[in-house]
Amino acid sequence: xxxxxxxxxxxxxxxxxxxxxxxxxxxxxxxxxxxxxxxxxxxxxxxxxxxxxxxxxxxxxxxxxxxxxxxxxxxxxxxxxxxxxxxxxxxxxxxxxxxxxxxxxxxx
Numbered sequence: 683x684x685x686x687x688x689x690x691x692x693x694x695x696x697x698x699x700x701x702x703x704x705x706x707x708x709x710x711x712x713x714x715x716x717x718x719x720x721x722x723x724x725x726x727x728x729x730x731x732x733x734x735x736x737x738x739x740x741x742x743x744x745x746x747x748x749x750x751x752x753x754x755x756x757x758x759x760x761x762x763x764x765x766x767x768x769x770x771x772x773x774x775x776x777x778x779x780x781x782x783x784x785x786x787x788x789x790x
Contacts, residue, residue: 742788749781
């Protein structure tokens, strides 16, 4: 919370199937524009790591980030590794394709 409103949020999903039950996927990480650059997003990502490990029993996390806007560097500073890319997977405008960057955090 910042100024009494939600400052940042995310969704973590995991699959109960035994083959993939040891990892989860982070979806929809968002930080309100007015509070970016204050460490709130980093604090959220550090907290989700703890929750995934300690409360959910996960061993690794995956996420897909929009390429070309500095997210690879942001997550990299928090220990995430790029494991692949889907070139041009995201079409933001008729002339605005971006890569989707696949990242993993392991061990938690």
